[in-house]
Amino acid sequence: MIMHRIAGVAALVALCAGTVVASPLKLKPADPQPESVSTGLAVDYAFPEDVKSLRDAYIALGIGAKPGEPLADIDYLSSESEPFALTSGQEMMVAARIKGYLRFDAPGVYTLETYSNDGLELSIGGREVAKVDEKRGCDPIGAVEVSVPEAGWYELEALYWQRKGGSCLIMEWAEEGSALETVPAAAFGHN
Numbered sequence: 001m002i003m004h005r006i007a008g009v010a011a012l013v014a015l016c017a018g019t020v021v022a023s024p025l026k027l028k029p030a031d032p033q034p035e036s037v038s039t040g041l042a043v044d045y046a047f048p049e050d051v052k053s054l055r056d057a058y059i060a061l062g063i064g065a066k067p068g069e070p071l072a073d074i075d076y077l078s079s080e081s082e083p084f085a086l087t088s089g090q091e092m093m094v095a096a097r098i099k100g101y102l103r104f105d106a107p108g109v110y111t112l113e114t115y116s117n118d119g120l121e122l123s124i125g126g127r128e129v130a131k132v133d134e135k136r137g138c139d140p141i142g143a144v145e146v147s148v149p150e151a152g153w154y155e156l157e158a159l160y161w162q163r164k165g166g167s168c169l170i171m172e173w174a175e176e177g178s179a180l181e182t183v184p185a186a187a188f189g190h191n
Contacts, residue, residue, distance in 0.1 A: 024109050024145035027125025030101060030153045037189030040070040041100035041156065045088050048095060050163075054119050054133045057095035057161035065097060073185040074114075074171035077138060085167035086160070094167070098158040100190030102183070104148045106175070113143045113180055115170040119161045122171075125154035138168035143180075153189065 045068045046060035069087040076086050085094040102124055104110065114122055114130040117138040122130040125148075130141045148154070160169060172180040 022145070024147040025127040025129065026147045026149065027127055027154050029125065029150055030155050033152050034101060034189070034191060037101060037153065037191065038070070039185065039189060040072050041074070041098050041188050042190040043068045043071050043087065043099075044097045045090075046095040047088075047090055047093055049093065051093055051095055051161045052135070052163060054121050054159055054161065057119065057159055060095040061097050061159075068096070070190060071098065071188070073183065073188050074169055075182050075185075077168040077170065078166050085162040086169060091167070092162065092164045094160075094162045096158075096160040098156070098160060100156050100188055101153040102156045103153050103187045103189065105151055107148050107150050109176040110146050110148060111143050111174045111176075111180065112146055113172045114141045115139060115168055115172075116141060116160065117166055117168045118163050120158060120169065122156075122158040124156050135163050138166070138170070156188075 044061060044065040046064050048056060048060035051057055051060060071087055078084065083091045085091060086096055088094045088096065112129050114120065115138050116132060118135045119133045120130055129144045129146065132141050171183045173183050174180045
């Protein structure tokens with residue numbers, strides 16, 4: 001009883017201080033677990049005349065999606081020497097549907113942070129972990145804590161769009177008590 005009161009008071013103090021206290025999102029492992037997985041993530045692209053929202057990207061992909069070169073990971077930042085959005089071969093007006101798996105080697109609580117330029121809707125293990133629907137620089141979307149019940153593969157799905165002026169899509173993670181680092185390519189797979 002005393003522990004519940006202490007936890008309640010701590011939550012109230014954190015809330016009053018501007019910190020949001022929330023339980024980690026519980027992820028669901030892929031069922032069945034994939035037996036044969038290729039490295040990277042599968043991606044389909046569409047190249048609409050204009051794209052300003054997740055809705056625009058969804059419609060464009062519904063009309064004319066074409067398979068693209070798989071993503072090695074989620075660590076893409078355009079530059080002068082690599083100007084393209086992801087593996088699309090195009091700098092602007094790109095819509096992408098990304099599918100595959102993310103592997104956690106151990107159960108526990110993880111922090112996930114995602115950066116995007118421009119819009120992104122990302123779910124892992126059946127839970128939305130990142131969503132932004134605006135033209136923006138390569139900025140963080142906001143850290144999310146997730147609870148991983150067991151080691152293994154977790155389904156990953158994303159809808160991404162990039163309009164003009166540079167692109168990025170980066171995902172970082174950290175086990176509880178560790179610093180964020182870019183998710184390694186070995187943690188991504190697709191059928």
